[in-house]
Amino acid sequence: MTDQSRLSYPKLIANYLVGQKLGAGFSGAIFIARNIHTNHEVALKLQPINEPCPTNKYERAFYPVLQGGKGLPTLWAAGQEGPWDYLAIDLLGRSLDSIHRELMMKQDVWDLRSVCSIAVQVIDRLRTMHTRGILHRDIQLGNCVLGPAHKTQTIYMIDFGFSKFFIDPNTKRHIPDSKEPRDFIGNYWFSSVRVHCRNRVPSRRDDMEALALMLIHLLTPGGLSWTRNGVPKTDEAHDVLMREKRLARPEDLCRGLPPIFEEFLRDCRRLNFNQRPDYERWLEDFYELANEHGYEDIDRFIWPSPYPAPTYRVTAAPKPMARRDSGSSELEGVLNGIADMHLGGGFGDRQVLGERPNLVNRDSPAPAKDDAKGKGKGKPPAKADVIDLTTSSDEENANTRAGTAAGVRLTKAAHLAQLAREINAAADNRALAQLVRDFVLVMQENRSKMLTKEGFAVLDALHKQLGDPSVFVAPLRTTRVRASHGAGSQNENSSGAGAERETRQGKMNKLWRLAMDVRGAGSNAQLAKLVAEFGAVINRSSGRTVTKDGFGFLNGLAARIEALS
């Protein structure tokens, strides 16, 4: 890197009169410049041609491909003159970093409207870049800037010095993954754990994860914990930073925030190397979040914010009892063993549910509201009596709830897994109905209403028990069709437009119809079919969340199962 302070920049480069300095970066400086023929003002990025890290040269390759994309700057001129390499690009506005610094003098976190607006705009920019075969690889607040004077409500992406084509222009295939040691490319604050701490090759998922971390940073008082000591100056300090980043669990990073932030971060971390992120799903979910809070038109980033008061902030995480690398794996093992114990007991006999042709169709199932009364029986012990078993940062078991007669606080995943086992062992409709109510309780008590793989396992068990427990029933999960998660979407060229995804209205309509059908179901076999349909609707929906209508269906199901007993 060149020592900026010793450089003396020219007054005229090509057709540009060099004016006020806007900022200095890793390997050059950027100035306001005016075209001497047209008076057109640009931002001129100047770099010595012998710069050891010639980012201008790299950036030049990407601009032609990015031209015309919303929120991507226009390149007006580029070349070398004398000892200088220059790029003339759109003159843009303030960076989010500069807004952030100013805002943090007044309040501890950003307001939700602004964060949603940043989310949808940057997701959209990444979608454009990725669709054109380019990874950004340096997502950070300083590289998101407001548009020029007539487009100040559009967020622009800048600084493609670390960018890379991830589709090979000759083979048209995704670049290969590799486990070879490699230099870290990115930034300390937001680069993904895989890229920063595990030295993996960056791909689309890592740009998205960096965005997720950046959004969480904006809602964390004092910022993400590893950003608080500044840029690490020694290898030891860098190691400490990486360790902290690696160990930070999504549920702790997002405690107190709407569930979408945690789900977004987890989803980015779940993607395969060459998998296309489901940009559409996340756009839709952030629009929905904004909508729920009455924020309109978040495609426009309005600053100062019309709703400046912070709505959410990350709350401090309790100190975990046992952490993976804290050396207490024995204790952890014992606790997990307790969590995995089959606490249902007493159902060792062969299952006797399934089709009951002799059942009378009673037309008066209890309304969903009444079902809630039954929940007292399976009600978990008070939270104060429980032990926290949440230890995994990678699995979908983040959110704890009070649970089980053993007085152990199970993770959502452990509790759902236990419910699935109990459903498989249930001896009659009455027991099954109670377990469905317990399922509703577990889901409702948890912050995230996302139906995880353990939740689908509960539906699978129900489907099997209500159908015919003696025959193998294909798991509902195998019917998953989500655009970005299905096998087909592994292909980098997949459009992933989500043709088979459920719209919000479609989901509501289908759940409403299912809730109606469940009331009239005359047999366990009919209920089994409705459970399968329910699973399919949730599976195709945005965020795979169980909504109010979904709980309505489940409560109706419990009532009907009981009525058929």
Ligand SMILES: Nc1ncnc2c1ncn2[C@@H]1O[C@H](COP(=O)(O)OP(=O)(O)OP(=O)(O)O)[C@@H](O)[C@H]1O
């Ligand atoms: N087109 C632009 N219009 C206005 N300001 C800009 C523009 N491009 C960059 N800047 C300002 O200059 C700063 C440095 O620019 P940029 O990030 O492109 O340079 P860099 O040398 O690659 O920097 P870094 O080392 O931080 O990655 C930015 O944070 C921004 O404040």
